[in-house]
Amino acid sequence: MEPSGAVRLKVELQSHGVRLGIEDTAGRLGGAGPAEGITLFFGGLVATVPARAAFVAASPFTLEARGGATVLAREGSELCRVEVAAPPAYYSREAGGVAMDKIALRHGRDCIGSTVAQGCARAEPCLFCGISLSRKVGSTVARKSPGDLGEVAAAAYDEGFSQAVLTTGTTDLKECGIPLLVSCSEAVKRSTGGGMEVHVQFEPPEDFALIDRAASFADSAAINLECFDEDTLARVAPGKASLGLDRYRMAWGCAVEAMGEGQVACFIIVGLGEPAESVLEGCRLLTSLGVFPYVLPLRPIPGTPMGACAPPSESHMLSIYEAAAGIIESSGLSRTGALAAGCVRCGACSAITDIL
Secondary structure: OOOOHHHHHHHHHHHHOOEEOOOOOOOOOOOOOOOOEEEEEEOOEEEEEEOOOHHHHHOOEEEEEEOOEEEEEEOOEEEEEOEEOOOOHHHHOEEOOEEHHHOOEEEOOOEEEEEOEOOOOOOOOOOOOOOOHHHHOOOOOOEOOHHHHHHHHHHHHHOOOOEEEEEOOOOOOOOOOHHHHHHHHHHHHHHOOOOOEEEEEOOOOOOOHHHHHHHOOOOEEEOOOEOOOHHHHHHHOHHHHHHOHHHHHHHHHHHHHHHOOOOEEEEEEEOOOOOHHHHHHHHHHHHHOOOEEEEEEOOOOOOOOOOOOOOOOHHHHHHHHHHHHHHHHHHOOOOOOOOOOOHHHHOOOOOHHHHO
16 A cells, blocks of 8 residues: 555654654653654654654754644754644552652553563573663663552553553563563453553463463563564574574464464564565564564664664665555455554554554
8 A cells, every 4th residue: 555645754754763842752761662752643643753862863854843833844844733742641640659650651642551570581682672771760660560550550541541562571581571461461451440451562481371371361462573584683682583483483373372363463673684575574474373563663772782773764664564564464464453452553663554
């Protein structure tokens, strides 16, 4: 499907970032999810856009206050008015003596996100991951209490937030943090009377029965491999590479069986140094298993080993998006039929669902 002008603009913004000529409302420096960025609404779309990474200094895009409105400009010329995502009211409250914005953050339009265990047991962490950074600067807590997270979910639900994304660092190589995810998922469901949809993200555990446990409270899941080129994966994510593709393939199959076709996703990050065809090969494999390939650009996070990199160009991303969308459509998976909750439904960090 031919992308609209708004979609093209979203892709450009995520490739170049935006310089802030307004009060700095960029998000936290590290952590999982849309770190160091700003969330914008325009043309019916939602987009998280880099705002603090080094490459943003060369961006032609600026966000400015003009005539009582917030406008997006390219090299000084106004393109359109935009809305900046406002901090939710629950950010001013506490749960268990902890500020709620240290427990879960706003993601996109109607989603909250929390990394329930803010650390990784791997000796060689993924080069693109900033999961430990926000903990080091004190903008989050290392481990979220299910009770506290349930309180935050209830407050967010009362504000109109309808879904929660719960991810975790790989706290151990056997259970991969899944028991805490299950406890937190149960707490979110209980505190919102079952009204808030829950999405969980984890690595393949040794015992796949843990995936069935996750499915008992979560509505959807992501088991993210990020790269389908063997050499690139070994370089940027050696721990994940050591598990082997077959382990992931079995975990995806188990998750689809437990949660249903289209309720499982896998991130594929473009811009890690992989051949373009490997992205599409990954899309073909995932869709053949009933897994949604969530294609998105590299988001360099300052302070990580890849923090000085830049995202792929907008022309490269548009080419990948269009080819990936064709594969997804041919498989029978769709934006509307995939994932009751999670990054695919949110859509802020990628344009793949905007093109479908």
